[in-house]
Amino acid sequence: MRHLYVMRHAKAKQPSGDMTDHQRPLRKWGKRQAGAMARVLQGWHALEGEIYVSTAARTRETFDAVVAQLPKRTLADQVHFEEALYIFDGDALLEWLKALPDKAERVLIIGHNPALSDLARWLNKEAPYSLPTGSVLHFTMPDTSWSAMERGCAELVGSLVPEEASYPLFKRFAPTPPEYQEDMARRIGDMLEYQCRMVRALEPGVIAGFDVEFLHQYRVNLRRSRAVGESLLSVAKVSGLKKMLKRLKHLGQATSDLRDLDVFLKYQSTSPPPLSARAHQGLKQWLQGCQQAQYQALCQQLSTPEYTEQLQSWQTFIASDEFKEALSTITPKRINKVLDKRIFHQNEDLAALSLDSPDTALHKLRKHVKRIRYLADLNPNTPMTFLSTLKHRQSLLGEYQDLCTRQTWLEAFIESLDSDAEQKRECSSWYASLEVSKQTLHKEVLGLAPLAS
Structure with a gap:
């Protein structure tokens, strides 16, 4: 089976002055887009075969931004900068692709629209009509020669834009x-x-x-x-x-x-x-x-x-x-009435805690603190000092719950080890040390002052 990846260059600057289209560099945003796609290309194994890049500045810089995110890996022996890929016509790109040597089983192309999107639609009609900057498509094809490709011969197995690969990029939109x-x-x-x-x-x-x-x-x-x-x-x-x-x-x-x-x-x-x-x-x-x-x-x-x-x-x-x-x-009055009741019960539960209280008692306390906090958030006039107190208390109890969760997963891992006595011994020892950490947090919870709205 052959694998073809097509990637459009990341966001580039518009030409100014004497700058030609070929010379257009990436914007800062474009470099962030390309960098974000490094994990995608690596995860999809797109960097394990031949890499063909248009000679335009924006495509070369897209490749460079990808490489910059992979400091432990060199792609120098795999990359080919092709003047023939500085094209915008899908038919011309198809002819170039059909001329690839058959030994190239996995190929990544970093090029331009509309050539890439036209090629993608020729390979599979389900491919998107347009490729946003920095996006990547992954096709698989039968293990025949590149020259024997026919319309609709490929399966689209992956399609991703930078804003779906990186949360910081997503936030902008x-x-x-x-x-x-x-x-x-x-x-x-x-x-x-x-x-x-x-x-x-x-x-x-x-x-x-x-x-x-x-x-x-x-x-x-x-x-x-x-x-x-x-x-x-x-x-x-x-x-x-x-x-x-x-x-x-x-x-x-x-x-x-x-x-x-x-x-x-x-x-x-x-x-x-x-x-x-x-x-x-x-x-x-x-x-x-x-x-x-x-x-x-x-x-x-x-x-x-x-x-x-x-x-x-x-x-x-x-x-x-x-x-x-x-x-x-x-109304604020109705919210505060319920809030006062919840705070009263929270303080009762806190006062009933002791060093012998089970984990479930602290988990219950955490759930109640969360309910108080979300209820208090409904009223825009709730004092920030009160909200900060709730946030601190919720964080402390959340840390305790995380320790309990680690113990739960660790216990399941120990059970999965079967006859590996040494690993069981090590993990059981760590489990016990987590219990000591829990007791420290438990004492800190006992020292909390009653809530006051």
Whole structure:
């Protein structure tokens, strides 16, 4: 099977003065685009074969920006700068491609539109009509000679733009956050609609899987929507909302293990555990295997009609007149009344804690702190000092939960080791040291002062 990758150069400057089109360099944004696609090209194995680059400044600089992100790898023996690729006609590009030597089984072309998009459509009619700057398409073809290619002979197996590969690039085109509204009902409605738009906008980046921040933000916006909805239920009667929140909870739960695995793997990288190299590597590979399985399950969920229907139903629900009418009944007084009750129960739970309290007691405390915080966020007049106190408390309890999660995954890994007694011993010793860290945090939680609104 042959593999063909076509990449359009990244965003370039417009010609000025005596500058020719051939001399146009990349913009700063273009260099960021090209750099972001280095992981994509590497992940798709596009850099393992022959690389053909137009001699134009903007295509050469696109290649250079990719290489700059791969300091441990040299591509000097694979790259060919071709004057013939400085073309804009699809038929001419096709003739060039058909003349490639048959020994070239994997080929990357960095060139120009509309030649690339015309070629892509000739290879497969499902290919996009236009390629944005910095984007890449991946085709597979039968293992016949390049000269024997026929229209529609290729399968499009990958299509990605830089803004789906890099969250920092995505942010430039992300939905615009709503402006601050004094009217509480309008403020809450705008917040929920924005979070829903963000969830939908983040989906391509989540599925692409090259920047985990897409998944993090996707999860955050889902969970915030659910938290705001639960806060609304505590202060007003909103018909149908409880059913909708169950759906959001289900969608959010599909990301929980992925989030925990990502946090654990990052912790391993930044704070190497007290394990031998062999045990460390074994645990890392096992966690990555679990992560991949969870990721594939999530991507399958995002591609189902049921998922699309659920989010569309939520979007329709929060835009409905009935929902907006329910929002209009919410007042700061009603929020503060419920808030006072939650703070009272939170302080009771905190006072009942002891060093012998189980992990579940602290997890319950964390959930209640989150509910207090999201409820307090509904009122724009909530003091910032109070919100800061909640944020600190939530962070402390979150750190405790992360330690518990590490223990859970570590315990599962130990069970998977079968007869490897040495690795079991090492991991069990680390498990015990995590328990010591938990006790330190437990004491810090016991020292927290009662909340005061």
